[in-house]
Amino acid sequence: DQQVKQNSPSLSVQEGRISILNCDYTNSMFDYFLWYKKYPAEGPTFLISISSIKDKNEDGRFTVFLNKSAKHLSLHIVPSQPGDSAVYFCAASETNDYKLSFGAGTTVTVRA
Amino acid sequence: SAVISQKPSRDICQRGTSLTIQCQVDSQVTMMFWYRQQPGQSLTLIATANQGSEATYESGFVIDKFPISRPNLTFSTLTVSNMSPEDSSIYLCSVRQGRTEAFFGQGTRLTVV
Numbered sequence: 542d543q544q545v546k547q548n549s550p551s552l553s554v555q556e557g558r559i560s561i562l563n564c565d566y567t568n569s570m571f572d573y574f575l576w577y578k579k580y581p582a583e584g585p586t587f588l589i590s591i592s593s594i595k596d597k598n599e600d601g602r603f604t605v606f607l608n609k610s611a612k613h614l615s616l617h618i619v620p621s622q623p624g625d626s627a628v629y630f631c632a633a634s635e636t637n638d639y640k641l642s643f644g645a646g647t648t649v650t651v652r653a
Numbered sequence: 654s655a656v657i658s659q660k661p662s663r664d665i666c667q668r669g670t671s672l673t674i675q676c677q678v679d680s681q682v683t684m685m686f687w688y689r690q691q692p693g694q695s696l697t698l699i700a701t702a703n704q705g706s707e708a709t710y711e712s713g714f715v716i717d718k719f720p721i722s723r724p725n726l727t728f729s730t731l732t733v734s735n736m737s738p739e740d741s742s743i744y745l746c747s748v749r750q751g752r753t754e755a756f757f758g759q760g761t762r763l764t765v766v
Binding site for chain 1 (some may be wrong): 657659662684686694695696697698701745747749751752753754755756757758759760762
């Protein structure tokens with residue numbers, strides 16, 4: 542049973558505009574959330590994370606928002622750049638557990 | 654952060670054979686994990702590699718098919734045994750130091766023919 546869901550398999554956005562990626566989860570024990578970017582033939586690269594005690598975390602062009610009541614988080618990339626074209630994975634872990642559960646991924650294409 | 658080297662980066666194997674994937678980390682880490690990414694799918698955890706004891710496998714994965722070694726805090730191997738075409742995937746080694754981000758190797762792309 543998929544506990545982390547990314548319902549949009551793909552997203553196309555114009556360079557300079559905002560990319561918004563969404564992620565939903567079903568496990569109420571998740572309390573730490575991460576976003577990863579993956580290029581073909583490479584391992585996932587960590588982007589940004591958020592703890593359940595926060596509702597927002599920002600790092601440069603990347604901002605993650607967490608809505609615990611809705612069990613929903615989103616990643617905003619502003620402005621989008623061609624190098625942002627990749628697969629983005631949402632991941633989550635439970636309290637006192639180091640394992641990560643991943644969503645299916647969203648392929649982002651940034652158009653020039 | 655941690656730098657993870659995985660070998661081989663890719664391989665094409667005959668069905669019925671076995672492949673051992675190596676994962677070397679540049680620092681001592683407590684938690685090491687092995688993931689699989691089947692074509693077009695997400696990352697699925699195979700097992701947690703425990704130093705000095707047997708690995709902890711997730712539901713659907715068994716030691717006979719995916720034996721794992723963890724002789725020390727910087728090295729682990731995953732063997733994919735008696736391979737079939739369904740084992741064609743990317744296999745990824747990962748480490749995590751506490752409740753922070755996890756780091757990944759570049760992955761091993763396995764094709765079974």
